[in-house]
Amino acid sequence: MSMAVLLSMKPHLMAAWRDAMLALDPTLDIRMFPDTGAPEAIEAAVCWSSHDMAELRRYPNLKLICSMGAGVDHLLRPPGPPPGIPVARLVDTMLTTQMGEWVLLNVLRFHRQDLDYRAQQQARVWDELDAPVTATRSVGILGLGALGSHAAGMIRAVGFPVCGWSRRAKSLPGVTCFDGDAGLDAMVAQTDILVCLLPLTPATRGVIDARLLARLPTGAFVINGARGGHVVDADLLAAIDAGHIAGAALDVFEPEPLPTDHRYWSHPRVVMTPHAASITIPASAAPQVVENIRRARTGEPLLNLVDFSTGY
Numbered sequence: 353m354s355m356a357v358l359l360s361m362k363p364h365l366m367a368a369w370r371d372a373m374l375a376l377d378p379t380l381d382i383r384m385f386p387d388t389g390a391p392e393a394i395e396a397a398v399c400w401s402s403h404d405m406a407e408l409r410r411y412p413n414l415k416l417i418c419s420m421g422a423g424v425d426h427l428l429r430p431p432g433p434p435p436g437i438p439v440a441r442l443v444d445t446m447l448t449t450q451m452g453e454w455v456l457l458n459v460l461r462f463h464r465q466d467l468d469y470r471a472q473q474q475a476r477v478w479d480e481l482d483a484p485v486t487a488t489r490s491v492g493i494l495g496l497g498a499l500g501s502h503a504a505g506m507i508r509a510v511g512f513p514v515c516g517w518s519r520r521a522k523s524l525p526g527v528t529c530f531d532g533d534a535g536l537d538a539m540v541a542q543t544d545i546l547v548c549l550l551p552l553t554p555a556t557r558g559v560i561d562a563r564l565l566a567r568l569p570t571g572a573f574v575i576n577g578a579r580g581g582h583v584v585d586a587d588l589l590a591a592i593d594a595g596h597i598a599g600a601a602l603d604v605f606e607p608e609p610l611p612t613d614h615r616y617w618s619h620p621r622v623v624m625t626p627h628a629a630s631i632t633i634p635a636s637a638a639p640q641v642v643e644n645i646r647r648a649r650t651g652e653p654l655l656n657l658v659d660f661s662t663g664y
């Protein structure tokens with residue numbers, strides 16, 4: 353029996369993924385969900401949050417699940433992937449580049465008092481605010497992985513002091529690195545702009561809560577490009593309304609799409625994008641997926657494997 357790859361994602365993306373994969377390996381037999389054919393033929397699944405993990409239990413010869421994004425929280429939540437099947441995530445330069453741009457855009461937006469100048473423009477107020485000083489505005493990044501370490505380099509290149517927090521101790525050129533619970537408190541206390549680029553796991557859910565926000569200096573900003581579940585929305589809104597936090601840039605929410613009556617939509621100190629900070633480009637991401645399918649067939653070690661014990 354010839355073996356096949358199942359694609360399951362938003363319908364408008366499937367043809368681009370199929371074409372990008374076939375350009376790399378024209379022998380691939382690609383099935384676009386729900387047209388799967390015989391379940392026995394499916395050996396790999398490339399999917400996103402819309403795909404029900406319970407459905408993947410129908411394929412007795414499945415060897416590999418590939419996330420079509422960097423995050424895998426959507427694949428690991430119950431019921432999770434079929435037992436024993438490895439999950440690979442994307443590590444892709446186009447993803448890290450886009451995220452770095454989105455983070456830098458918002459760091460500069462807050463640093464250059466853009467919320468205040470836009471409000472002044474609305475009110476036709478001609479008023480010069482204090483000069484911003486890059487060298488004294490510290491940016492703290494939660495998560496120093498593929499995205500966080502790249503964003504750290506971009507922010508540092510502009511001249512901001514950069515700190516970062518990871519699970520394991522790390523060393524990155526020009527970045528003051530922290531780890532563990534005590535490290536988080538120490539970093540946050542010296543952070544003027546907090547950036548979240550963590551994976552969403554049981555250990556990181558709700559990390560940006562009232563306790564953490566209270567430890568940020570008054571006038572700090574929050575940027576979340578990771579997952580909505582990292583932020584306790586009521587705590588963030590309360591901290592902004594109290595004037596302790598000066599503003600937030602949010603790309604991710606829980607749930608998505610964000611309900612139209614949510615306060616974030618109209619809050620003058622909140623800038624939103626619709627989970628668009630970094631969008632997977634099939635032609636860029638396909639090579640590692642095709643390579644992983646080849647490796648799964650030959651039994652070679654797989655790339656970018658998720659560690660189920662940590663959830664990322």
Ligand code: NDP
Pocket residue numbers: 421422423424443447451494495496497498499500517518519520521522532549550551552553555556577578579603604627628629630631664
């Ligand atoms: P990585 O796995 O490469 O990096 C994760 C980082 O977070 C690592 O530095 C890791 O520490 C750290 N971390 C994990 N758990 C903890 C913890 N409990 N305490 C402290 N640090 C922790 O992920 P990526 O950089 O590729 O992606 C990060 C997230 O960004 C994704 O999971 C996804 O949710 C989100 N994302 C959002 C997108 C968007 O468009 N908005 C697009 C793409 C991704 P260590 O180094 O010690 O392992």
